[in-house]
Amino acid sequence: MDKTQRTASGMRPTGPLHLGHYFGVLKNYVELQEKVQAYFFVADWHALTSDYADPSMLLANTEAMVSDWLAAGLDPDKCVIFRQSALTEHCELSLLLSMITPVSWLERNPTYKEQQQQITNKDLGNAGFLCYPVLMAADILLYKPQYVPVGEDQLPHMELTREIARRFNNFYGPTFPEPQAALTPAAKCPGLDGRKMSKSYNNGIFLSEDMANIEPKIRNMLTEPSRKRRQDPGDPKKCNLYPYHELLSSQEEQAEICDGCTKAQMGCVDCKKIFLKNLAAFLEPLHERRAKWTARKGAVAEILDAGNAKARAFSSVTMQEVRQKMGL
DSSP states (O other): OOOTTTEEEEEESSOOBHHIIIIIHHHHHHHTTTTSEEEEEOOOOHHHHHHHOTTTTHHHHHHHHHHHHHHTTTTTTSSSEEEEOOHHHHHHHHHHHHHTOOOOHHHHHHHHHHHHHHHSSSSOOHHHTTTTTHHHHHHTTOOOOEEEEEOOOHHHHHHHHHHHHHHHHHOOSSOOOOOOEEEOOOOBBBBBBSSBBBBBOOOBBBBOOOHHHHHHHHHHHOOTTTOSSSSSSOOGOOOOHHHHHHSSSHHHHHHHHHHHHHTOOSOOOOOOOOHHHHHHHHHHHHHHHHHHHSTTTTTHHHHHHHHHHHHHHHHHHHHHEEEETTTT
């Protein structure tokens, strides 16, 4: 990868970001901004595909999420940070791509089927939810990227994006490159209770939290269920906390923890103390960067306004080409 290449990716503003977001997505964003032309957007239209009934927190969540991005190390001088809904080009390309996208492609999308079954507290029978992969394809193809950072669960969406690009190119001539997935290494970040880390479960370690709030949560965190007493030997592979040591603790500390746990020479309290020390060291620069940005009143709005203009400068050229090729 190099600065002659591009990437584009977005996140839905649905609540504060936690460690799972950082190690699953943001860490990769921060690395990519050093290597390629990077476009990162607030996917607020995507948030409305499922949360349309109550958009009251959308603006606040947008500012909080961008603040988390800046705290994590995204630099508006090195990448383009913008709001999806500020660029009508995204909406227009999505509409035009929907003209050539068979409904059967959308209905076979595994994520669509899974979420219809799993999310029972919301009505997901709306056309926007069915068609969100087309909007996702438009979000990507507008910037003609060579690579898109995704986890394995997003591979079906990337394949659909390539199929839509291929179909457009077949109808109207070469226009869009078929972007490849830049797989983000999977990072296991379980919730404090052993379930998936989520705001809705209130079981997360959030990037904006201070250690005073985090410490009592870690003290009560589920660890190795077979260790009822300190003298019981354990298995780090079964421990809810150990995946975080793999992310934040040194190799020497991990070896010490594994040996101490399996031989019952280290208790869970001691293990948590090591984690808290390393977590505090990890979060400190994030909190410093957040404080720097939040000290500037209106900084997030300024960054988004500037990013919107940069993204529009590129996407408007793409749309001129698309309109011409489609006879508009």
